[in-house]
Amino acid sequence: MSIDTLKIRRIGIDTYHENVAYLNRECSIYRAEGFQALSKIQISINGTRLLAVLNVVDDDAIVQPGELGLSLQAFNYLNASEGTLATVDHAEAPKSMDAVRRKINGERLDQADFDDISHDIVETRYSKMEMAAFLVATGQNNLDRDELLYLTRSMLNSGERMDWHEPLVADKHCIGGIPGNRTSMLVVPIVAAHGMLIPKTSSRAITSPSGTADTMEILSKVNLTPDQMSDIVRQERGCLVWGGTAKLAPVDDILIAVERPLGIDSQGQMVASILSKKLAAGSTHLIIDIPVGPTAKVRHMRQALALRKLFEFVGDRLNIHLEVMITDGRQPIGLGIGPVLEVRDVMQVLNNDPEAPADLRQKSLQLAGRIIEFDPDVRGGQGYAIARDILESGRACAKMKNIIKAQGANEIDLQPGKLSYPVCADRDGVVTHIDNFQTAKIARIAGAPMDKKAGVDLFKKLGDKVTKGEALFQIYAEFPADFKFATKLAQQNSGYSIGEKEQILQPLIAF
């Protein structure tokens, strides 16, 4: 309850979605107020208030007794110059933490609770610990579907919302987990060539060897402003850009930054995350791709069906036309894993190259076909054939070239990394299993996606015959350290199983 003031000082530490204040241990305010480490303090400058977690500093070179150090995020938020006087006070936890505690106690929250929580998170009033508490309390089976709807709506309302002023704005989203699954780079040009609006925003890799934005970046710029994106979409009917520049559902980004290091993965939060982002991006019609397989995110058909119902329940109530496709997630899609290798696969499909990976082509046509059937003028069941015609006629390829040009083409070098190592079969047989996790891990450790030319190129897929000593896949890397670790990892566990044909797990559904 002090009314004393301190001079603010910018501390060049990026504390990533958490405001941190640094007070010298000898600071009179620290001593008098009985602040405790990890206390939250309230900082006020000319009516602007900020909550920050307190770190105590024993080094005058970092912050002196009369100063208040602020981490980069906190300093930028207050938008005042160094030396400005700030008032420091005890801070209560954000009010909405009461709702989080009620949730921890097993109560049901309502729309107002979720709105308050989202608002406090966007206003950076939550510490990382408080966000972790919220995520665990609302994780797994702790939200019923009405609460999930409230959460999604509050996340959607936490940021800006795009409006394309068209009745049909198509989009697709895969829940992830399948390496090489670059269908968006085929679906977008096909659907846009059909004339439908498909302003696709994609993510960069978080834990995977490449995100669509990473792979697309080989071909063109992806880091466009919302205005640039809007111009391109109006001209080409589609785009393939990174979604990070628009302020869409910002709560989602903040929560993901905490969720990821915790390794928490809740179905409810996934549904809220995907739908809030898509609705904020202005989508009206959405296909969700849920791959199912033993090393996919969703392992059993019953889980996939439960997830589908959740998507449908929330989507219907938030006025998005949503269809779920459950797909074959038993192995990677295509052959290349890593930005440059994936571009090669995509270009082969677009060019109708007979060498093009059949599974990537097939899956992309199915997804594009389902989206094309959102068009009221298309007869049910005709979407696939239309998509195939667009692809085979070269119109998809032409559309992709136009999109690349509009976004700003990059000079293309599709040569993979200069270090390479073939991983070979240790027996005769057929490929009975390919582990998505292990394959992704090898590609990632080889350097993907930071290192665009790194990755893994698969020579064999499920059911293929192999003889002892024959190469299953090749590792590519640019840097010796990465190369060494990736080859070592692949020697320990290649991710491939070789056995008899009968051992191949059949797809859980006729895809």
Add this chain to the structure above:
Amino acid sequence: MSIDTLKIRRIGIDTYHENVAYLNRECSIYRAEGFQALSKIQISINGTRLLAVLNVVDDDAIVQPGELGLSLQAFNYLNASEGTLATVDHAEAPKSMDAVRRKINGERLDQADFDDISHDIVETRYSKMEMAAFLVATGQNNLDRDELLYLTRSMLNSGERMDWHEPLVADKHCIGGIPGNRTSMLVVPIVAAHGMLIPKTSSRAITSPSGTADTMEILSKVNLTPDQMSDIVRQERGCLVWGGTAKLAPVDDILIAVERPLGIDSQGQMVASILSKKLAAGSTHLIIDIPVGPTAKVRHMRQALALRKLFEFVGDRLNIHLEVMITDGRQPIGLGIGPVLEVRDVMQVLNNDPEAPADLRQKSLQLAGRIIEFDPDVRGGQGYAIARDILESGRACAKMKNIIKAQGANEIDLQPGKLSYPVCADRDGVVTHIDNFQTAKIARIAGAPMDKKAGVDLFKKLGDKVTKGEALFQIYAEFPADFKFATKLAQQNSGYSIGEKEQILQPLIAF
């Protein structure tokens, strides 16, 4: 997966139970490894390994590109001099986080899971976010009583354990929440004067206006080493020291540091916390005091009974003789709240002063009597009378003087703060309610316990008649800012209700 090295540098920031590593954004390792903010990294120096959360630094004055900055805790843990070369590597989350995730998913954990989690927490492998996740996942009704037993055992085994080499080591503990409740300072001298061993360790205030250690510190030193404590206990049969110096159940301290700012308060964690600490301190016989009242931690008798069963279940299985006393928690105990004012109350009781607060005396005698009945030579039902005889004969007072002398007497100044303000009744009637929370808050904001002379002195208790304008209590403070805020708070809400005699809530049990 790097094998590169960086020079370590001590960063004078106290990150409180979390290891933080600071890497310059331009550091080649940061760039090459694709570390992300909040990533965990593994730091190795000559075989000593440490996990730390990554903060990215944009200021070469704090940490240069070739350096690895370490927060104080991390630097001290590694025990190497500045400039020593360290290897930095990606770190997986601690293995036991798998168990935390299983718990989040609703599974039951076993003893080995809790042992692994405790071990990883003590070894500082958990980030604050991960601890928050553990606390929420195991909070409230999420642990069954067997899991609570496992948790308690693993916390107990996380640190050292004292052994007094006597068959009966008595202790008492109150679950807290009642201001002025300084019974330990009466129970210890009475029980020790009876000849029973009662080596009492107490806490300092966390959120209350005073802990027993804060109040005892007015009279003597409390900051003793385990060896000093041991010598005093052998000589005097009792002591009243701060429990923070012995490394007892260290996991408990670490978790409390996260629990407190989150405001999470789970019954299961309270049971595990209290029993692990008491068992580690070598107690064999324990009285637990559970105050019940509308503004106590436990509000309903059914909650108190459920909590009692939990204490009994875990205590019986960990071989501690444990009895629970459910007590009257409708109002503060005694009259003074804050270190100096509480000492006055305690000394009045010890001196058999007719002005001494009757409730403090009565409750202390009841608790001491129950402990004395642990003595096999004492007949059931005789404990209270024995305790009273010890008090009235002056033997308790003499024992207390000996304990003070043994611990190192302080110069005593019982003058309360120089600023004072009486809070008066706004109508005639009787006191029908005193809010423990509000009373504690006023005393705390007045400066207690940092400011030993600050606090609140109650003139009226439940059932007392008051006339309009008569003082209900007096606020004491040393500093004008504290005084101003405390009086303002009391003017808004004094915590007292005045009404008719029939409105007084009767005690929930005949205490």
